[in-house]
Amino acid sequence: MRDAYLIGAGQSAYGSFPGESYRSLFETAFERAVDSVPEGVEPGDVDEAVVGTLGVGGRQLGLSGPAVTEHVGLGGVPTTRVENACAASGYAVRQAIQAVKSGMADVVLAGGFEIMTDTSSDATKYWLGVSGETEWERLSGTTFSGVYAQMASAHMDAHGTTREQLSRVAVKNHANGAKNPHAQLAFECSLEDAQSAPVVADPLNLYHCCPTSDGAACALIASEDVVGKYTDDPIRVAGVGAGSDSVGLFQRDTYTGIPASRRAAETAYEMAGVGPEDLDFAEVHDCFAIAELLAYEDLGFCDPGEAGDLIESGRTEIDGDLPVNTSGGLKSKGHPIGATGAGQVVEAFKQLSGKAGDRQLDDPVRGLTHNVGGSGGAAVVHVFEREERSSSERSSGRSPRESESGVAR
């Protein structure tokens, strides 16, 4: 099994862009990914592409993968569209890694996109609902926020988790997102703001829910055989894990955790030979505030039931010992469904290559990304690791805090 490396990654801004199309946003993300490769990469070097999207709005439901790769100059390249609801491009990254490890490709583009803000609120409800179970969730009237509200209620009931702890997720992620020029909701919020927002699906209020977003993100994965051509600071894909589950929350044994996340994390940690204690940061799937707390437990950042305490402790803040969602997360950076998984990898790339601007961590070596489809029908986890250079290499290396390029969209 040959090693795979993350050699570049980039994203469009996330937000509402009525003047853009899915093709133009994908192009921006692709160009930034290409530009981020230290030694450069030619489009002709890309052997294959995997593109994740849910297809919200239904504008190009079939073959949207080839539609975007052709647009960015990769016409002819084998292109697969994958969809696992909100984990679409997390799985695209995983498939790109498999393509590289298989020996069938040396450089693979993994990306994703979504346009969500041009649909009516009814249409948005429909498209979010398709990530839940159709007959007994969507068609029976359960909204997607309603599904996560049930998980929040169950966690509060079982473990004494509080609304204030949910709100602290929003406060932390907005504080980080305010430092991210590509974030959709790039402003800070106070605990009071987060506590007093209108209810969306009790106990979740507006600040406990991520926005709907337009956006695209891309990552470039290369094999160990060619990585030296593209970078002197290789970021290795140390671990990959995925898991699936019943699509409907009501079909599962537990409401206070996401078993697919646990399976994905176990596999990824085992492959990487590390545990949660070895991580320097993590980007986790906080589509709702409760989802970040569940992730803390499912990914082993704390014991079951202790996520409320962990967020309160400040340890997952940007200056804590395990910063979570330095990008702002889905809550503040935004959640263009098909782009989200690849977008998390963009943040991992930026942190590990010292290009995270005002939110740069101090020389991180290892980070995790965690992407969930639906309410947990699918999950995928990656562990990325900056390879240790020798001290002589290190002394001549890059500045640890380069500024972030490509601010405006």
Next chain:
Amino acid sequence: MRDAYLIGAGQSAYGSFPGESYRSLFETAFERAVDSVPEGVEPGDVDEAVVGTLGVGGRQLGLSGPAVTEHVGLGGVPTTRVENACAASGYAVRQAIQAVKSGMADVVLAGGFEIMTDTSSDATKYWLGVSGETEWERLSGTTFSGVYAQMASAHMDAHGTTREQLSRVAVKNHANGAKNPHAQLAFECSLEDAQSAPVVADPLNLYHCCPTSDGAACALIASEDVVGKYTDDPIRVAGVGAGSDSVGLFQRDTYTGIPASRRAAETAYEMAGVGPEDLDFAEVHDCFAIAELLAYEDLGFCDPGEAGDLIESGRTEIDGDLPVNTSGGLKSKGHPIGATGAGQVVEAFKQLSGKAGDRQLDDPVRGLTHNVGGSGGAAVVHVFEREERSSSERSSGRSPRESESGVAR
């Protein structure tokens, strides 16, 4: 790059099944695939699953992959849904092969499904249209049969291809499908029938178009490290190739061929170290009669412009030297979009393992499958090869013409 093997494959009948669901049809296909593995396989052996579907009708647009794998007892297994229009499960098979070659999985399920017959004709037109380009094909009123009609007209104009030659594709494929207990239109048709059918999109008439279908198909791919546990007659994945292109026909340089098919075939032949002259049979994507003729040329069965002569020569009939679509093809077996690519692999498995019943070829060694998405935005080609056993092994081997199991749905 370790080798991958096809150890089993099965499909539901294709047809109109108002009493079935996408889950129940997938279950039938999965069980038949499992039952087809010579030494048996336990669901617990399956490390991963890839499921192709376009999602016609929109009943479970998100996470339909995990929805079916959980239903067949694979709950928890990493499951990815892929969609490349009508090539969805051809790409699922390709991804399963990559997963095995990557070393991340030893046994991978690749399958697909579609339910199409419960939608209105307007809805069907919409869902077929999504495989074309949205703005300048579907929304401007071009139907999917209209797109292929343009290709047929161009081929007739450039090469003198005739309506009768198109009709001969139908006659041949119906003759084969009449011998396939899983075929939707399992009856023979005369050249006169095929010539006198009502026009759908000139020059294509009803017999030049495949039906809309419900159905599912599954294939099991295993690594060289474990294949010996499952079979003494291994079928190797000798070649894999894929290509993409502009989604809209109007965006391409040629109407008389599908460049993505050519790219896919070139890659697959090169990897397999064989050419079209080394094939014993092929399953090609005959969604419309013209598509089979284009495939003859794109796959190198004849020179450009000579496909009409090739169908007339009888060489691609079941008793010819290169039988094409012994299953009946999409025309007679049916075309449940997401199932089609995996269904072609089912026929390859049956032919190579001597289980093709009344349509069994005489001891074939090597076969090709060819699956196209849309009008050629994506294509994928596989070459499967029965490994030569020693003569002592061969003398004690299976009967070359075992009867086909599982006739009824």
